[in-house]
Amino acid sequence: MAHIQLNNDAPGIRSLVLYRPDTGKPLYELAQALLRAGSPDSTLTDAERELIAAYVSGLNCTSFCRNSHAAAARYLYGQERDLVDQVLADPETAAVSGKLNALLVIARHVTEDARTVSEAVAGAARAAGATDGDIHDTVLIAASFCMYNRYVDGLATLTPTDPAAYEAMGERMGTLGYVLPKPH
Amino acid sequence: MPHIPLPPGIPGIRGPMNYSPETARPMNDLANVLLRTNAHHPDSTLSEGERELIATYVSSQNDCYFCQTIHGAVASHHLGDEDWSLVSAVKCDYRQAPVSEKMKALLTIAGSVQKGGKHVTAQQIDAARLAGATDRDLHDTVLIAAAFCMFNRYVDGLATTAPVDVPDFYRMRAAGVVANGYAASDPG
Numbered sequence: 009m010a011h012i013q014l015n016n017d018a019p020g021i022r023s024l025v026l027y028r029p030d031t032g033k034p035l036y037e038l039a040q041a042l043l044r045a046g047s048p049d050s051t052l053t054d055a056e057r058e059l060i061a062a063y064v065s066g067l068n069c070t071s072f073c074r075n076s077h078a079a080a081a082r083y084l085y086g087q088e089r090d091l092v093d094q095v096l097a098d099p100e101t102a103a104v105s106g107k108l109n110a111l112l113v114i115a116r117h118v119t120e121d122a123r124t125v126s127e128a129v130a131g132a133a134r135a136a137g138a139t140d141g142d143i144h145d146t147v148l149i150a151a152s153f154c155m156y157n158r159y160v161d162g163l164a165t166l167t168p169t170d171p172a173a174y175e176a177m178g179e180r181m182g183t184l185g186y187v188l189p190k191p192h
Numbered sequence: 193m194p195h196i197p198l199p200p201g202i203p204g205i206r207g208p209m210n211y212s213p214e215t216a217r218p219m220n221d222l223a224n225v226l227l228r229t230n231a232h233h234p235d236s237t238l239s240e241g242e243r244e245l246i247a248t249y250v251s252s253q254n255d256c257y258f259c260q261t262i263h264g265a266v267a268s269h270h271l272g273d274e275d276w277s278l279v280s281a282v283k284c285d286y287r288q289a290p291v292s293e294k295m296k297a298l299l300t301i302a303g304s305v306q307k308g309g310k311h312v313t314a315q316q317i318d319a320a321r322l323a324g325a326t327d328r329d330l331h332d333t334v335l336i337a338a339a340f341c342m343f344n345r346y347v348d349g350l351a352t353t354a355p356v357d358v359p360d361f362y363r364m365r366a367a368g369v370v371a372n373g374y375a376a377s378d379p380g
Contacts, residue, residue, distance in 0.1 A: 011312065011314065011317045011330065012317075012327040012330050012331055013327055024331075027331070028331060030225050030229070030230070031222065031225055031226060031230075031335055033218075033221070034218040034219070034221035034222040034225065035218070035222065037217070037218035037221070038215060038218040038219060038222070041214045041215045041217075041218060042215055045214060047211075047212055068308065068309075069308070069310065070309065114349075117349070118345050118349040119345075122254075122344065122345035122346075122347075122348035122349035123255065123348045125195065125348070125349045125350075125351065127193075127195070127351075130195040130351075140196040140197060143195055143196055143350075144196050144208065144211060144212060144350065147195075147345070147346060147349040147350050148208075148212070148215060148346055150345065150349070151341075151342045151343075151344075151345035151346045151349060152342050154338075154341045154342055154345055155338040155339050155341055155342035156338075157308075157309060157338075158305050158308065158309040158334070158337065158338035158341055159309070159334060159335055159338040160309060161308065161309025161310045161312075162301075162304070162305045162309035162312045162334040162337070162338060163309075163312075163330075163331065163334050164312070
């Protein structure tokens with residue numbers, strides 16, 4: 009049960025933005041700008057952005073965000089959807105590009121302790137083909153999921169256990185993006 | 193040196209916000225609604241100064257120099273803490289600091305959020321309620337703490353720079369924030 013009275017039965021962050029659309033609006037706008045638009049020179053696809061979000065949420069042990077963004081990444085990857093579970097299991101052995109691998113290392117450092125994103129860590133991503141926008145967007149996706157994860161867990165919101173629930177969320181996120189839910 | 197080319201002379205988070213205005217806008221909107229607008233809601237008992245104090249405490253736990261210094265300066269401005277002794281006391285050991293029992297209980301929750309959302313316990317929530325915190329206060333405390341776990345990482349993850357040992361620089365910028373709020377454009 010959530011720590012505060014949310015007056016709705018939606019899961020995860022949806023329950024929080026329905027309860028407080030005033031803060032929900034900028035939170036969803038940030039997700040849309042980061043996970044769908046991105047910096048002008050960024051080479052990251054929407055699927056890769058969702059995968060970074062799911063990976064960080066996994067590191068933070070926030071199942072709701074991990075499972076929903078993993079489902080969105082699977083939907084967006086289409087035939088390459090197996091990459092998602094490979095990365096979540098172990099990014100080093102996953103069949104993803106050297107660039108994405110190096111960006112996932114940056115995301116892990118941001119999540120654990122952002123002061124440890126060293127010149128070497130950033131340089132490795134650049135050497136693997138990452139642009140300034142890729143590095144910027146990766147740092148902010150990881151940082152923002154350190155917020156979303158804490159918001160969802162810190163108020164003890166509802167986390168569905170049925171995988172089918174996440175599949176539906178993933179398809180919605182993959183097609184509509186981040187649109188503030190309307191109260192019923 | 194920052195990991196991506198940022199305009200020189202713009203400190204802390206303002207550099208990456210200048211680089212990426214599309215993400216800066218919702219981030220500033222979030223800061224304004226959480227740290228300023230909501231302080232004036234009838235069901236809120238948290239003042240702007242108290243909200244800034246929570247932001248400062250979380251930023252100090254994350255060891256983010258720019259965020260703890262600028263938000264500490266804004267908190268001090270609101271709270272009449274001219275020599276910054278109150279902010280220092282909260283960062284050092286808030287349990288011994290001259291703040292209300294409600295603030296101590298909310299800072300405990302903020303400290304848990306900083307470690308990870310699952311560290312917040314029902315006992316911590318109950319203690320804050322007993323000390324007078326409303327559901328709105330609890331929500332805003334958790335989201336302020338969570339948001340600063342983002343802002344701090346954005347600032348440090350890109351290795352931005354910030355002037356050190358120049359309290360008047362931060363006092364001046366704090367006065368600007370108190371007067372005008374958090375804006376996407378940097379006043380310089």
